[in-house]
Amino acid sequence: MLMTNASTIHLQRHHKRLCPCCGGTTLKVLASTLVSCEVVFDARVNELVVVSESVGDIEWDSSSQVECPSCDWHGQVSECLEVADQ
Ligand SMILES: [Zn+2]
Numbered sequence: 001m002l003m004t005n006a007s008t009i010h011l012q013r014h015h016k017r018l019c020p021c022c023g024g025t026t027l028k029v030l031a032s033t034l035v036s037c038e039v040v041f042d043a044r045v046n047e048l049v050v051v052s053e054s055v056g057d058i059e060w061d062s063s064s065q066v067e068c069p070s071c072d073w074h075g076q077v078s079e080c081l082e083v084a085d086q
Helices: 006-011 077-085
Strands: 028-030 035-042 047-055 065-067 074-076
Antiparallel strands (some): 028 065, 035 047, 065 074
């Protein structure tokens, strides 16, 4: 299981290098999730109005795409974990 919530991450005192290119410690994971909305047609404004929305679980794993905000490197989570293990 790769997912760790933010509070756990911030307890770590030393962040390992993750980016294979510049050694950056923070990367963006491009994850996807499903968002669903309930809508009604409001005759007063003559358009659909969202009355409630729900967001599904965010899913990502070692094959998810990541990018480095420092150097624009793109790759997979698994490549970064190899760097962190060294
Ligand atoms: Zn980088």
